[in-house]
Amino acid sequence: MDRRTFISTAGVGGAAAALAAPALAQGAPKVQWRLTSSYPKSLDTLYGISEGLAERVSALTDGNFTLQVFAPGEIVPALQALEAAGAGTVECAHSLGSFNIGKDPTFAFDTSLPFGLNTRQHNAWLFQGGGRELINEFLVPHNVYAIPSGNTGAQMGGWYRKEINSVADLSGLKLRIAGLGGNILSRLGVVPQQIGGGDIYAALEKGTIDAAEFSGPYDDEKLGFVKVAPYYYAPGWWEGTANVGLFINLDKWKGLPPEYQAALETASSATLVDCLAKYDARNPEAVYKLVAQGAQLRTFPDEVMQAAYVEAFKMYDEIAGSNEAFRKIYEPWKAFAEKARTWNRVCELPFDYFLATKINQTTEAKPAP
Known part of the structure; x- marks a missing residue:
């Protein structure tokens, strides 16, 4: 790929302006x-x-x-x-x-x-x-x-050998999960496991873990999780x-x-x-393929979502109270998040919700009276 063509077509960020032709002259x-x-x-x-x-x-x-x-x-x-x-x-x-x-x-x-x-x-x-x-x-x-x-x-909530119908079903569940989501779920009884992406399938197959979250349909199909844990949950609220x-x-x-x-x-x-x-x-097509292979789509019960939400923000406040580095980022992050969500609720969320209700509906355009 020619450098000047790349710069003119990349279309992302302002740093390209710093890469004018003389900047990378011969002798770099x-x-x-x-x-x-x-x-x-x-x-x-x-x-x-x-x-x-x-x-x-x-x-x-x-x-x-x-x-x-x-x-x-x-x-x-x-x-x-x-x-x-x-x-x-x-x-x-x-x-x-x-x-x-x-x-x-x-x-x-x-x-x-x-x-x-x-x-x-x-x-x-x-x-x-x-x-x-x-x-x-x-x-x-x-x-x-x-x-x-x-x-x-946004990621999916992972693959489970058994259905999750209540918070009680999380007790003792060995779940491969990265990040603070594991800390939150541990407060609800889950036993978090940190496992690299390439090792998850074997752990699920052997029963070393009971469930695993990784990414979304396109990646998850490649890693074959549907073969060993059929219940595919959403949303991945931790990511x-x-x-x-x-x-x-x-x-x-x-x-x-x-x-x-x-x-x-x-x-x-x-x-x-x-x-x-x-x-x-690629995720939309992949989720259809996974269902054809036996994946059973599920959403987390509201009871689980509500409990996890409460524990999440309780935990953030606890960490911020003892960790200065966390607090220094958390406070401005939280203020930004509140404003961003308010704007999302005003405009984009109603737009997305309206269109989501039209899935599989056939509408005929009619001339205005």
Whole structure:
């Protein structure tokens, strides 16, 4: 792909303006980085964002800045990707910040909070609401710099061997779940399990776990969960959106030429848009395929949703009371979320709800009287 063509057609972010032709003249330094992913190669969406990012960065820099992509286990395990970037084992990683809540629950803000923002609201908070600045300030002691670089959109609630009819059914349930959703569900009796994406199927098949959430229909079909756990629940309230971060070793980021920093920013923005578009285009067809394969669609009972919601915000207040880093982000995040939801209720929610009621209805256009 020609660099100038790429820049003129990418259409995402303002960083492209910094990449005028003279900025990458001959003689630009050769830089080679390693990028480790938290996702198996079988996922052309989440693993694919790493390959897409590498292609875009190379195109933007006339091949002078290259990223070599590694799958989980080739350098470090899936759940150690961010830590590896901070330690300098690799220069960067594609992962969820929420995989690291065991170190500090504040990591969850980069990904999303349960019962938090939807995808557009989360992007608005990150790019225009001060979210990125707050997150990267938090990440300094961990020696990483984060750039939003992918997103799944709203996720499903996972695959279950047995139906969930009440809060009582959660007691003792061994559920693979990442992020603060697991902490919330543990307060309702669930036993959360942290397992990398490539290892979930085997754990479900062997009965090591009773249920698993991962992503949405397109990814879940590829991983074959329907074969071992037929009940497919919605919504995944713990991930109403899931931002995938490009976590870069902070020292390497600071030492990168400005034009290469701009290339990473621009390429990451284009990769995020492409990733989300893939999910929005492919999930609808995938859910039909899963139902044909035996998936039984279910929604969580209102009793479960209400109990989880109450526990979520009770937990946030508790964490904010003892964790200054969490509180520093939570308070402005909460204020932003309240305004965003109010606007959504005024306009977009009525529009979406009206159209949702028209599914499978045939309407005939009639001339105005």
